[in-house]
Amino acid sequence: MNLHEKTVTTKKIFEGKVITLRYDTVLLPNGEEAGREIVEHPGGVAIVALDEEENVYLVRQYRHPFEKILLEIPAGKLNYGEDPFSCGVRELKEETGLSAKQFDFLGSFMVSPGFCREKIYIYLARGLSAGNMNLDPDEFLEVEKKPLADLLNLIMANEIEDAKTVIGILKVNEYIKRER
Amino acid sequence: MNLHEKTVTTKKIFEGKVITLRYDTVLLPNGEEAGREIVEHPGGVAIVALDEEENVYLVRQYRHPFEKILLEIPAGKLNYGEDPFSCGVRELKEETGLSAKQFDFLGSFMVSPGFCREKIYIYLARGLSAGNMNLDPDEFLEVEKKPLADLLNLIMANEIEDAKTVIGILKVNEYIKRER
Numbered sequence: 051m052n053l054h055e056k057t058v059t060t061k062k063i064f065e066g067k068v069i070t071l072r073y074d075t076v077l078l079p080n081g082e083e084a085g086r087e088i089v090e091h092p093g094g095v096a097i098v099a100l101d102e103e104e105n106v107y108l109v110r111q112y113r114h115p116f117e118k119i120l121l122e123i124p125a126g127k128l129n130y131g132e133d134p135f136s137c138g139v140r141e142l143k144e145e146t147g148l149s150a151k152q153f154d155f156l157g158s159f160m161v162s163p164g165f166c167r168e169k170i171y172i173y174l175a176r177g178l179s180a181g182n183m184n185l186d187p188d189e190f191l192e193v194e195k196k197p198l199a200d201l202l203n204l205i206m207a208n209e210i211e212d213a214k215t216v217i218g219i220l221k222v223n224e225y226i227k228r229e230r
Numbered sequence: 231m232n233l234h235e236k237t238v239t240t241k242k243i244f245e246g247k248v249i250t251l252r253y254d255t256v257l258l259p260n261g262e263e264a265g266r267e268i269v270e271h272p273g274g275v276a277i278v279a280l281d282e283e284e285n286v287y288l289v290r291q292y293r294h295p296f297e298k299i300l301l302e303i304p305a306g307k308l309n310y311g312e313d314p315f316s317c318g319v320r321e322l323k324e325e326t327g328l329s330a331k332q333f334d335f336l337g338s339f340m341v342s343p344g345f346c347r348e349k350i351y352i353y354l355a356r357g358l359s360a361g362n363m364n365l366d367p368d369e370f371l372e373v374e375k376k377p378l379a380d381l382l383n384l385i386m387a388n389e390i391e392d393a394k395t396v397i398g399i400l401k402v403n404e405y406i407k408r409e410r
Contacts, residue, residue, distance in 0.1 A: 053372070055292050068344070086294045087246040114235055120340075122343075158391055159393045160392055161346075166295060166346070190231065190232075220401070221385075224382070225386070
């Protein structure tokens with residue numbers, strides 16, 4: 051079956067600091083036209099920083115869309131064209147003060163590929179050493195650490211709902227199991 | 231530390247069929263003002279349909295934001311106010327033709343809580359029986375099934391990148407391990 055859609059027109063609706071919204075019309079496989087609302091986003095990088103005792107570093111942060119404080123793994127937005135690995139090293143340092151000897155790439159994910167171009171790259175950081183945080187002036191967060199096994203239980207109990215944190219922890223759990 | 235932001239103004243920028251974009255100004259913990267771009271979305275439901283031989287049903291679908299055909303678990307958007315469970319039963323039937331005797335709730339996730347209000351609920355469906363698909367007129371997809379163990383390997387190899395599919399498969403893998 052032909053599943054492809056062909057773009058007919060594309061129009062920018064809004065350009066913001068984080069996202070750009072565009073509206074495309076496409077030709078469906080059956081020849082009819084349909085509209086597609088697309089959110090452009092530079093993507094981001096998230097880090098599972100794991101110490102020798104299998105604790106993971108987390109940040110508590112206010113998330114305005116849900117009007118809630120969430121517990122998440124450290125992460126940050128990519129600049130357009132930036133290398134995900136450099137971004138990960140920088141964001142880990144900025145948000146937690148940590149540096150790491152070893153980074154393993156755990157894969158990337160599309161947050162919601164039906165309408166949004168955001169992709170998040172995840173790294174596992176080990177061989178950690180502490181340093182000073184360096185937050186952006188409009189960034190407010192608290193750092194804490196929790197055992198990986200506890201985080202896995204919190205995820206299975208649906209007490210952690212942030213996609214990058216859920217994927218990061220579940221993947222690291224499987225990754226270190228496969229290393230043994 | 232006080233991490234909360236207080237909304238000062240809110241303005242609707244765009245109202246589409248899938249998303250609504252609004253722009254808020256907020257008061258940061260340090261008393262300064264900042265802008266927040268927020269994408270409203272009704273949320274969705276995704277289903278891991280697992281048969282007796284531990285195969286999972288998947289759909290292949292064109293995703294315009296990435297101009298790619300992706301392999302995903304069946305899913306659909308919630309209507310505002312709709313119960314996630316009813317939506318899951320309906321979407322599974324529409325996209326694959328399947329009905330299920332047993333549904334277990336596996337949790338929900340926020341796709342990108344920094345800017346987006348979309349939340350996706352995931353169910354595990356077992357005790358499957360086949361029936362007729364019933365796609366929306368503008369929906370084009372192909373159904374296939376793959377062993378759960380193969381999907382886990384594809385995810386660890388970063389060959390499946392859709393967030394709901396990654397989370398659904400990783401959670402089901404952990405869930406059925408804990409059942410034994």
